[in-house]
Amino acid sequence: MRRVAMCVVCLGAIAWWAVSPAVAQDRKAKIVNDREAFKDSDLWTYNNLDEGIAQAKKTGKPLLAVLRCIP
Amino acid sequence: MSQFVCVRLIQGNGLDLTLFQFDYDLTFAAFFLNADRTLYGRYGTRSSLKEAEADMSLAGFRDALAAALKLHAGYPGNREALAGKQAHEPRFKVPEEYPALREFKLKLDYEKKEFNGCIHCHQVRDAERRLLRERNEPLSDRDMFPWPIPDLVGLALDPEKRATVKSIADGSPAARAGFRTGDDLVSLSGQALVSTADVQWVLHNANDGAKLPVRVKRDDREATLMLELPTGWRRAADVSWRPTSWDLRRMATGGLVLENLTDDERHEAGVADDKLALRVKYVGQFGAHAAGRDAGFQKGDIVIEYDGVSKRLTESGLFAHATQVRKLRDRIPITVLRKGERVKLTLPMQ
Known part of the structure; x- marks a missing residue:
């Protein structure tokens, strides 16, 4: 039942996504919040692999690349 | 963590597939690399939809970081x-x-407020399968059952x-190999291991x-x-738990979600233990995912024969049959039990 419910929810969500500016706004908010959370980080390079590789070359450190989708 | 240069990547757009090859159904994946792009290892394992991160832990991640540093x-x-x-070498970069x-x-470009249009990682696997399907090439077992867990x-x-x-x-291959509880895996096929994901990489590529x-x-010795x-x-x-199963359902069942019957339910339906019995749990309602509905399937139908196959199969096994034996636009006969009666239907392969 849970999977059925999930599928229904997914389909509903997709349909809603297509018509609702509120969803776009929600996604925008999630991205903005995510960027904001990492903005002042000394540790993280945000969404820029080339910059990370350049830093790794400069510092001699290994690189940790984390892939974390914002749904 | 401070011993690494840390990069957070939040979308699949422009993802370098010559570097980032992993289980695309993950919610979290990490790569440990040298600046010259040599890969030290991967982290990230998943075997469930609901408990997406049950196969990962902070302690395990910490161990992987330490192994990568070594x-x-x-x-x-x-x-x-x-x-x-x-x-x-990937098919596409x-x-x-x-x-x-x-x-x-x-x-x-987030500065230009391009907040939509993200490629999600699972879409890479979907796109690969769709490409093969549209070329009428059967999916290999590797395409169908990617990133096997060691279990x-x-x-x-x-x-x-x-x-x-x-x-x-x-009685498993691991038991026959002589593994014991507590064994610490150092390498597999000569590859140094930093995580379960590294084990999966070897298994994924093994024939x-x-x-x-x-x-x-x-016991402080190596064997x-x-x-x-x-x-x-x-x-x-x-x-079937994978997000990428969504598109397999489009291809193989026209959007139907199928579930196993319990032993009692099999008995009640009069289906032998070694025979096919998958109940329609959900009928897709939109676009290509409504092909099952349009073919006449109903929620509660029990699939007992699929394209001439009546042996016991899981939903995953049925996906494999459809994508390895059947081609796009084939029409296959399916028999279902509906209120005790056998009903014959025809489903288009997509």
Whole structure:
């Protein structure tokens, strides 16, 4: 039942996504919040692999690349 | 963490597929690399939809970080042990080169408020399968059952550790190889391991019948075991939980979600234990996912014959039949039980 419910929810969500500016706004908010959370980080390079590789070359450190989708 | 240069990547747009090859159904994946792009290892394992991160832990991630640092300290002297870990030549260098993903942009400019149009990682696997399907090429077992978890060969690894055996299934390939609980896996097929994901990488690329040497640490001593993969070993994998099963359903069932019957339900329906019995749990209602509905399937129908196959199959096994034996636009006969009566229907393959 849970999977059925999930599928229904997914389909509903997709349909809603297509018509609702509120969803776009929600996604925008999630991205903005995510960027904001990492903005002042000394540790993280945000969404820029080339910059990370350049830093790794400069510092001699290994690189940790984390892939974390914002749904 | 401060011993690494840390990069957070939040979308699949422009993802370098010559470097980032992993289980695209994950919610979290990490790569440990040298600045020259040599891969030390991967982190990230998943075997459930609901408990997406049950196979991962902070302790396990910490162990993986420590193992990656050791490999970095030994680099480039350890190049040989890293050679097999490197990504293979991909079909396409970035996701947007797949025909199914050409509408997406290589880069989203958030400064210009391009907040939509993200490529999600699972879409890479979807696009690969769709490409093969549209070329009328059968999906290989590797395409169908990607990134096998070690449990498939009877080896349960502890999520709290780097790669330590938690339990072994009786009669499994792991039991035959001689694994013991508590064994610490050092290398597999000569590849240094930093995590369960590294074990999966080796398994993902292994062929039926392969004999994989495994170096294990046991009681402060090292030993070599031989893990032999039987024919069809990865077909026992359950792919139905994966986000990428959504598109497999479009292809194989026209959007129907199928579930196994319990033993009691089989008995009640009069279906033998070794025969096919998958109940329609959900009928898709939109677009290509409504093909099952349009073919006349109803919620509660029990599929007892699928394209002439009446042996017991899981939903994953049924996906495999549809994508390996049948081609796009084939029309296949399916028999269902509906209120005790046999009903014959025809489903178009998509």
